[in-house]
Amino acid sequence: QVQLVESGGGLVQAGDSLRLSCAASGSTFSSYAMGWFRQAPGKEREFVAAISWSGSRTYYADSVKGRFTISRDNAKNTVYLQMNRLKPADTAVYYCAAAQGLEGSSNRYHYDYWGQGTQVTVSS
Secondary structure, three states: OOEEEEEOOEEEEOOOOEEEEEEEEOOOHHHEEEEEEEEOOOOOOEEEEEEOOOOOOEEEOOOOOOOEEEEEEOOOOEEEEEEOOOOHHHOEEEEEEEEEOOOOOOOHHHOOEEOOOEEEEEEO
16 A cells, blocks of 8 residues: 655746655555656546656656656655646646556556645646
């Protein structure tokens, strides 16, 4: 069992940066691949980024590639999402998720545990 708590969301202007954090507890964090997803009002939850359990592999949605960076600190049981050059289209609730036994996945159904989400709002 893994508990995930996101933080770092907020209201920013287009072009600004934010760093989201996701703190994990309850199990061996380093054995889980981690992902970030987002969901805008009226839309499906979509993949943003993922990272393997070791941090050696990362994956990004095309819409965020080159602007967002996922990283993890296994000693702190935390995964991060650095978001630069934010756009109004990035406005959504951002969720972190944990998947056991994978190197990382863009498929939300591969993830076993989810956080409660943190709101990111980007104004134009």
